[in-house]
Amino acid sequence: MDADKMRTLTLGISARTTYLPVVTSFVESAAIVFGMKKEEYLRLALATEEIFLYLSNFVCPGKSLDVQCFNGFYYTRVLFRFSAVEMNLSGLNIASTITPDREPDLDAMGLLIASRSVDHLNIIVEKNNRICLTITKEKTYPESSEKLPLPQSTDKIFAEAPDAERLKIFATLTAQTYDLSQRPSFFTYPGKLVDMVESGEFSAIVALNQKKEVLGGIVYFYRTEKNVQCFGPYCFAPEQEKMICETLLSACLGNIGRTRALGLLSLSGLPVSIRSNFEALGSLRYTEEGKLPVDQLSFYRLLHEDPGFEVWSTGDLTNYLQREYSRLALAREIRTVRNMGETRSGASLFAAEVHRDRQAVTMRPIWPGDDYSANIERHVRYLSSDNFLNLYFELDLGVPWQAELIPLLMAQEFKPGIILPFAGKSDIVIFEYNNETKS
Structure with a gap:
């Protein structure tokens, strides 16, 4: 926490349009100090401008507002903290559309500009009903064009935390050895991986031979306090795959075994030689232009006794959950959400995590509303028209209102793919879009 405070700059101000130059100058200056390039900090400043104007005019005019800039090393994050009785931030949906002759649409145009200027957004309700809206812009990095032997x-094999140069070698070898269906895209940018590890959000371990050459590696991070996700182990000496991967996995487990993490998760597959140490969660289909679809296998390893959790669902998913929880030996109390005629108003908001190089988007609901079905349809139509072949939707089963989307997703050709234990407030279920029915 202290380290985070050292990387955070805070501006306390009133939500008044006359203060706009102060806010944009603050964010732009912070982003420059944090190492953002001109194009990056200008887009972040543009998004900040549009959001601040909207908050000042329509959400909390004249009220106190905290604007914070956080240095994430490989990204800059801007946080807006404010109080509001009611609000409509639907313009932040990446699939929002603007009708020129409708004044409310024109008012929200700035939010649409903001959402398409940054890489990530989120919104949560904090203590005392304070709203925290965050936008994140990642740095751009050069691809590695080097071909390494x-x-x-x-x-003998040694496992250790790599320095920056060996971390870049690890990234380059991973990118040239594994295709995008087997690894995340950040391995394409060695400098980005260095900054990700330097930020403290990610950790890396490499396996070395006696010449200190990189034989393989693994990257991991905490999705939540109870769940660790890993990428790898990756191996560059196939004849010693089992030994290298077991060495890396053992080192990883040694590091996280003393924490409160309950499980280790892999969404990018595992070498066959160590799969017996994990439970198979299932698979998600991944499609590349001009290639046959492949099934990406996901795995999970329980590190401590499962304490059991409460999850929320609807009848449409109950049988699937019962079957999967029984297969994975996870103790869950499945509770059903029911519509009893209560009023739901306002516009929903979905976050969209875009991976253009993978032609993939993962959507997450971050604000409830009464337009779920229409919002899902808008996102599918917009993203499909933009040539995204892989559409996924994550629901946190620990958040009751998110379960209301289950029948609506299934009605629009989404189907449950895998369950991620402890990956959210409770478990997360990932739905995948069946675009074959729309082709």
Whole structure:
């Protein structure tokens, strides 16, 4: 927490349009100090401008507002903290549309500009009903064009936390050895991986031979306090795959075993040689232009006794959940949400995590509303027209209102793919869009 405070700048101000130059100058200056390039900090400042104007005019005019800039090393995040009795932030949906002759649409145009100027957004309700709206812009990094020779096999293997140069070698070898269906895209940008690890949000371990050549590696991070997600182990000496991967996995488990994490999760597959140490969660279909679809396998390893959790669902998903929880030996109390005629008003808001190089988007509901079905349809139509072939939707089963989307997603050709234990407030279920029915 202290380290985070050292990387955070805060501006306390009133939500008044006359203060706009102060806010944009604050964010732009902070982003420059944090190492953002001109195009990056200008887009972040533009998004800040549009959001501040909207808050000042329509959400909390004249009220106190905190604007914070956080240095994430590989990204800059801007946080807006404010209080509001009611609000409509639907313009932040990446799939929002503007009708020129409708005044409310014109008012929200700035939010649409903001949502398409940044990489990530989120909104949560904090203590005392304070709203925290965050926007994140990632830095751009050069791709590695270098072709590295593969390492030599060896009798002895050592695992250690890499320095920056070996981390870049690890990233380059991973990118040239594994395609995008088997690894995240950040391995394409070695400098980005260095900053991700330097930020403290990610950790890396590499396996070395006696010549200190990189034989393989693994990257991991905490999705939640109870769930760790890993990428890898990756191996660059196939004849020693089992030994290298077991060494890396053992080192990873040694680091997280003393924490409060209950499980280790892999969404990018695992080498066959160590799969027996994990439970198979299932698979998600991944499609690349001009190639046959492939099934991406996901795995999970329980590190401590499962304490059991409460999850929320509707009847449409209950049988699936019962079957999967029984197969995975996870103790869950499945509770059903029911519509008893209560009023739901306002516009919903979905976050969209875009991976253009993978032609993939993962959507998450971050604000409830009464337009779920229409919002889902808008997102599918907009993203499909933009040539995204892989559409996923995450629901946190620990948040009751999110369960209301289950029948609506299934009615629009989404189907449940995998369950991620402890990955949210409770478990997360990932739905995948069946675009074959729309082709």
